[in-house]
Amino acid sequence: MSVALLGAVGGLTAVGLYLMTGRPLSRIVLGYALLGHAAVVALLIAGGRAGRPPIAGRAVPEAMANPLPQAIALTAIVISFGLTLFLLSLARRQQALSGDDLVEDDLEDRRIAARQGEPDEPPGPSAP
């Protein structure tokens, strides 16, 4: 297992998560892409040590890299590619509707924010 690859997974995850906590959707897209890369590299590490390309006839099986995690990683790459495009189109739609691509507060947050500054209890009609 290579320490450099492990470091790469850690770094990609850290940067990806940091970007994903931001509000602009364009940053979130980048963060998601980096996180996806982290997962793919983690899958490669899980496959064990590197070896010859796993193609029949090109190398003896003992010298080949483990093809199963590679197959899994390939599927994951395709899925995350499609989802990145969907996120981008969502950002475009949001921009067309509201003029920016910021992820807004949810309804509950807004209700709580709206209550700040109000008195805790509405003044009753017949306070003693």
Next chain:
Amino acid sequence: MTELISVTIVAPLAAAAGGLLLRSRPLARDVATLAGVGSAAVCSHVMLALVADGGPRSLAVGGWSPEIGIVLVVDMFAALVLPVALTLIFIVEIFAIGQRRTAWGANPELAGPLIAVLTSGVALSVLTGDLFTLFVAFELILVSSYVLLTHQGQLAQVRSGMTYVVMNLLASVLFLIGVAYVYAATGTVNLALLAERIPQLDSGVRLGIGAWFLVVFGTKAAVFPLFSWLPDSYPTAPTTITAVFAGLLTKIGIYSMIRFHTLTLMDDLGPAILATAAITMIVGGLGALAQSDVKRILSFHVISQIGYMLMGLGLFSVAGVAGAILFLIHQMPVKTLLFLVGGLIENHEGTGSLDRSGGLGRRRPLLAAVFAVAALSLAGIPPFSGFVAKLALVSATLEAGIISVMVTALVASGLTLLSMTKIWTEVFWGRRTAGDSPPVPGAVRDRRTMNAATACAVAGTLAVALLAGSLFDLSVRAAEDLRSPDSYVEAVVR
């Protein structure tokens, strides 16, 4: 038998393709999607009968060995959950066709085929025998749900859809990293092989994997504290879409959690799961009380009910897991029915807001009765299905001697009843504040299809109550198989 497994997954996908091709011809499109979803539902019922007699079966896709290939397994647990789920999707699909394209209806050109894709994802996630195919099945469900949630392109939907999409994308990446961990530790992603290998791992690694997947599945299932995306996004979607999501999606998360954590013997995580379950129940119940919109109240109930199933799993006993399975079976029709009724209320009143509606009980007594059945079921009042399921869970908790969690469950039941009473008094009693005969823009005049679909859902919940005895026996068998997974492993490895 093995043909049935493949038809259940492939038929809805074929129907989705057909539905998209026949986009411009409404009748042919509806028939195609209904046929696909319906045939999957029929297959699942046949599988239940076969598995009840002959035990679990498996299908190795492409004939690969389970070590490297994809395996589909149908055991008692899968066979029990699948017919309920697929039949419900079929009913909702009929409702969607009746609802047509209104302010609350989904665009039928897209919704029909997308619900078919979602059906295939649900079937695959229930039947899959390996962790990575489970990931793919989740993605299949999520991708169609992203589009279903946002396809109308209104500002509220895009706003809340973003929270939903980003949260689920994050959970998917965590799932993928979890798959890498599991593969690195055991050299396989096949669940049957994991059932043998994970218990032999060093306890730190084992619990790490267990906790990791608790977070992954917990996000899908909207468990405390990972639930905030749910009540924000569900209510903005068209009713039919919300009904499918609320009835099925979170339940698939719980299903996967029960499957994975019992197969790999994560008993040590029991106390942590129980604590999370208790908080989830209470937070969901309190959240529902604070809301003033029918669909938002119902969304918080989804969270609260997830706590009950989590509680059954956290006990890690046959009785507890059986209770959780029975609760899962009872929840799916009840939750779907409640959202369908919510849709009918919106169709009548032009709003789901409690402040602006009222007096519906006098104008539509039958709708009020249907809502009462579903609400009492959800709260767990005796003759209805919720009572049996909650009784099973509570007695299992009592058996395990965990009184505090049991009391929490009962308190959460009370909270559920309280917020249901709130909907009842505000919507069905009183009088309309907005005038007597309001114009409801875009409401569907011909409600026969929607009413028929709702009637089917009512029949479903009542059937769960009537058949509770035999369903509980089957749940106990499923739980026994999960607690001692020899027959499952044998069916896969042979």
